[in-house]
Amino acid sequence: xxxxxxxxxxxCRESVRDRRVLLxxxxxxxxxxxxxxxxxxxxIVGRELEQAEKPLPVVVxxxxxxxxxxxxxxxxxxxxxxxxxxxxxxxRQQRVDLVLRIGAQFADDWRQGRxxxxxxxxxSSRQEVHGQIDRLQRMIEAYSSRNGSxxxxxxxxxxxxxxxxxxxxxDLASPxxxxxxxxxxxxxxxxxxxxxxxxxxxxxSTAGERxxxxxxxxxxxxxxxxxxxxxxxxxxxxxxxxSLILGLLAFxxxxxxxxxxxxxxxxxxxxxxxxxxxxxxxxxxxxIAIAQIWVASYAKSFREAQTYxxxxxxxxxxxxxxxxxxxxxxxxxxxxxxxxxxxVTMLRLLRGESVNPLAIGIGAAFTLAAAALIFQVTLRxxxxxxxxxxx
Amino acid sequence: xxxxxxxxxxFGKTQAVRGASFVxxxxxxxxxLGPNGAGKTTTLRMLYTLMRPDRGQIRVDGLDAALxxxxxxxxxxxxxxxxxxxxxxxxxxxxxxxxxxxxxxxxQAAKRCDELLGAxxxxxxxxxxxxxxxxxxxxxxxxxxxxxxxxxxxxxDEPANGLDVMATRGLxxxxxxxxxxGRCVLMSTHIMQEVAALCDRILIIAQGxxxxxxxxxxxxxxxxxHNLEExxxxxxxxxxxxxxx
Numbered sequence: 217x218x219x220x221x222x223x224x225x226x227x228c229r230e231s232v233r234d235r236r237v238l239l240x241x242x243x244x245x246x247x248x249x250x251x252x253x254x255x256x257x258x259x260i261v262g263r264e265l266e267q268a269e270k271p272l273p274v275v276v277x278x279x280x281x282x283x284x285x286x287x288x289x290x291x292x293x294x295x296x297x298x299x300x301x302x303x304x305x306x307x308r309q310q311r312v313d314l315v316l317r318i319g320a321q322f323a324d325d326w327r328q329g330r331x332x333x334x335x336x337x338x339x340s341s342r343q344e345v346h347g348q349i350d351r352l353q354r355m356i357e358a359y360s361s362r363n364g365s366x367x368x369x370x371x372x373x374x375x376x377x378x379x380x381x382x383x384x385x386x387d388l389a390s391p392x393x394x395x396x397x398x399x400x401x402x403x404x405x406x407x408x409x410x411x412x413x414x415x416x417x418x419x420x421s422t423a424g425e426r427x428x429x430x431x432x433x434x435x436x437x438x439x440x441x442x443x444x445x446x447x448x449x450x451x452x453x454x455x456x457x458x459s460l461i462l463g464l465l466a467f468x469x470x471x472x473x474x475x476x477x478x479x480x481x482x483x484x485x486x487x488x489x490x491x492x493x494x495x496x497x498x499x500x501x502x503x504i505a506i507a508q509i510w511v512a513s514y515a516k517s518f519r520e521a522q523t524y525x526x527x528x529x530x531x532x533x534x535x536x537x538x539x540x541x542x543x544x545x546x547x548x549x550x551x552x553x554x555x556x557x558x559x560v561t562m563l564r565l566l567r568g569e570s571v572n573p574l575a576i577g578i579g580a581a582f583t584l585a586a587a588a589l590i591f592q593v594t595l596r597x598x599x600x601x602x603x604x605x606x607x
Numbered sequence: 608x609x610x611x612x613x614x615x616x617x618f619g620k621t622q623a624v625r626g627a628s629f630v631x632x633x634x635x636x637x638x639x640l641g642p643n644g645a646g647k648t649t650t651l652r653m654l655y656t657l658m659r660p661d662r663g664q665i666r667v668d669g670l671d672a673a674l675x676x677x678x679x680x681x682x683x684x685x686x687x688x689x690x691x692x693x694x695x696x697x698x699x700x701x702x703x704x705x706x707x708x709x710x711x712x713x714x715q716a717a718k719r720c721d722e723l724l725g726a727x728x729x730x731x732x733x734x735x736x737x738x739x740x741x742x743x744x745x746x747x748x749x750x751x752x753x754x755x756x757x758x759x760x761x762x763x764d765e766p767a768n769g770l771d772v773m774a775t776r777g778l779x780x781x782x783x784x785x786x787x788x789g790r791c792v793l794m795s796t797h798i799m800q801e802v803a804a805l806c807d808r809i810l811i812i813a814q815g816x817x818x819x820x821x822x823x824x825x826x827x828x829x830x831x832x833h834n835l836e837e838x839x840x841x842x843x844x845x846x847x848x849x850x851x852x
Contacts, residue, residue: 229696
């Protein structure tokens, strides 16, 4: 253990003197990711707000057959546009988002009290027009039911008769939970901060040490290679953790600039979140450190290791994408999967929900077990002659 | 004392060391002499347990390297072919790091470092970072690192490589001093003057085995040449003819 501490001390001292390491671990990592996240938030929120208030441009064909309908729609925010020659083709070629076509017999049908048809032309494969389609459909349905009620009243019938059911939608998501939909990426950004923080030291103390040919003299000392590996792993973890703490503080500060109020959302990224998440992250940081050293130990040069580890930064994105694409109810078994478990825990905390201490315990145990396993694999690599020899 | 018996090592199809056997005695400088690719570095790497031999036995002060590699490394001071200093650390920090890994306390390490800085006349390097060291300064620092724990046995791979005349002289003095203290010094080299000037015993190694050994005098007699270099060429030539690879 003593030897591991000596290695740890030397790795830290050496890294503190490397401007590259400091810049990446203590400045770029902790600051870049919150900034990136903030920009992303503003973009998403900005777009949603814009879409909700903006007039809805719709090409209307045959407006003269239903002036009342068009007026009513205009009052609700629709902006009628001049007709185009071949509306089907225009929508297909994406020149036009949405077309409302009112047939010549509309007026006749309307007067006779027959269901009068209006057509909506759109391309449902275009994700960005879904919101507009829904808005127009809601406007038309509202107009239709309002007029239906009026007709019944004119004949002395209560409109309530044709509404045997009334559906009341009550969204019980807490403001935090609504915010967390947008914050789904936050766990990834935090883990990314930890990854960036440890990466340079992991490379420098393995592939870098081989490249500079200092590994061979080091191994000639009467110290087990497990001790050397342990020291390097702990040094990497310390830098990773420092980066994470700074990153969390940056997020804490960035929280004030997040446009959450505009959407009526709350985000639980206060000091309690930080204090809860830190112990949850410690086992994960250890796992990340040893995994980075493992990968970097395969590389012969600094650059090669850098390539591998840059690709490895995408790995924590997998649980994030799964959680966003396939929303799952948090269950205990998820805690047992390293990376996944911690991300679920973070999301729950961000939603302002309480976290099962058992889940945190299981997560820590399984993550530490994974770290121990990778440590053994890396140790075997360290003991091979391939790693020891520089040239 | 370093004893090597019937050492074999191959990398894939290449047989680097093929049955090397020799003894390096305490109080003597033993030179491992051979052409490039003769297996000198590989032999030394097996000595300080960086590599495991395929076959054969290594004993350092009676300890078996296969059974007690850490004990063996404790009794060895090693100057590997790769000097490998830590560039962002000063000479003192480089030396003290290895002293601590050898088990010295912080105070012992600092005190021993002072001694070595004086003995190797490198006080001016003490607080400089290894970043801009010359070849000679690098060898000095690496040598101090290797001697930091008073090893009974000192193994040096091509110690004079890249050194100028002044630095070479300094190195010779250090090695003679080590011999004077009764330590076992084993160095590999391909520089004939080094061998002639320093070595009590010469091991000529070619194609992975020891083809001749003895004092410089004995080597010359064996080859019936007056000049050590001629003797070396003759012995190597004979070995290569006997076993074309």
